[in-house]
Amino acid sequence: xxxxxxxxxxxxxxxxxxxxTRAVPRATRRxxxxxxxxxxVGAVAxxxxxxxxxxxxxxxxxxTSGDGxxxxxxxxxxxxxxxxxxxxxxxxxxxxxxxxxxxxxxxEPAAQxxxxxxxxxxxxxxxxxxxxxxxxxxxxxxxNIRYDLRLVNKASGACTLQGFPGVSLLAGDGATIGQPATRxxxxxxxxxxxxxxxxxxxxxxxxxxxxxxSCWAAPSLIKIYPPGSEDAMTLSSSxxxxxxxxxxxxxxxxx
Numbered sequence: 001x002x003x004x005x006x007x008x009x010x011x012x013x014x015x016x017x018x019x020x021t022r023a024v025p026r027a028t029r030r031x032x033x034x035x036x037x038x039x040x041v042g043a044v045a046x047x048x049x050x051x052x053x054x055x056x057x058x059x060x061x062x063x064t065s066g067d068g069x070x071x072x073x074x075x076x077x078x079x080x081x082x083x084x085x086x087x088x089x090x091x092x093x094x095x096x097x098x099x100x101x102x103x104x105x106x107x108e109p110a111a112q113x114x115x116x117x118x119x120x121x122x123x124x125x126x127x128x129x130x131x132x133x134x135x136x137x138x139x140x141x142x143x144n145i146r147y148d149l150r151l152v153n154k155a156s157g158a159c160t161l162q163g164f165p166g167v168s169l170l171a172g173d174g175a176t177i178g179q180p181a182t183r184x185x186x187x188x189x190x191x192x193x194x195x196x197x198x199x200x201x202x203x204x205x206x207x208x209x210x211x212x213x214s215c216w217a218a219p220s221l222i223k224i225y226p227p228g229s230e231d232a233m234t235l236s237s238s239x240x241x242x243x244x245x246x247x248x249x250x251x252x253x254x255x
Contacts, residue, residue: 123192126151126159128231133224135237143210147240150200150255151226153193161199161252162190166225169242170234171217177242178216184248191254198255203240204248211244227252 136148149167153159164187169177184204191199208215222235240247 123158123160125228126153126161126193126226128226128229128233130155130159131226131233133222133233133235135222135235135239138239140207143207145205145207145240147203148200149203149222149224149249150198151193151224151252152198152255153195156195158192158194158197160190160192161227163187163227164249164251165201165227166223166232167201167203167249168223169216169219169240169247170221170223172220174221177219178245178247181247181249183251185250188251188253191252199252200255201252202250204246204250205240205242206244206246208243211246214245215241215243216247217241 130153132152132154134150134152136150139146139148149165151161151165164183167181171177181203184202193199218238218241220236220238222237224233224235225231226233
């Protein structure tokens, strides 16, 4: 028997082999088409999902912007009740939003006192041309002589005096007698003089013989500089006669 003996193939087998050969490429070509159909279905489903999410987000955002005032948003319209384009004047409303206040309310904190009563503005300093002068009778005691020198406000408005006046004694020819008065005691608070009101200071000297035996000549004028003033006033007087080189003046006080 020959080694190359082959079993004869039937016609039906050849037909089956050709059909199988043709069937494999067709199946292979149909597989990608099926995959593309699956991909298209998935893409459509994904697009629908994204569209639904975007629609929901837009709806939520529209509700926030449209109802911001009702939901308590931080926009100017919800905070103040005014249109966002309307400027808000900070001087017309209080921080608590209760009532209005005038711009002058913040600039006039001193218009009332702590007790609730009104308080007048501070009076200006009294000047020499609005004051009058008078001298009291001497107050003698224990070797000391004192005179109260009073200043009266002749103006129609109030004024104040604070501090020590300058006081000198003058002769008839205007020459200064002795030395100007030195200060005695401490500084005092301001004295407010209404129209016609008075303030006073005390002139002090000694009786003759208490401190030496010498005395100054009797004056013809008393020259006074009100506290803080460079303008002097004069009063015709033969008193005081200074002895013991002692001549002092106190700070102004209420008269």
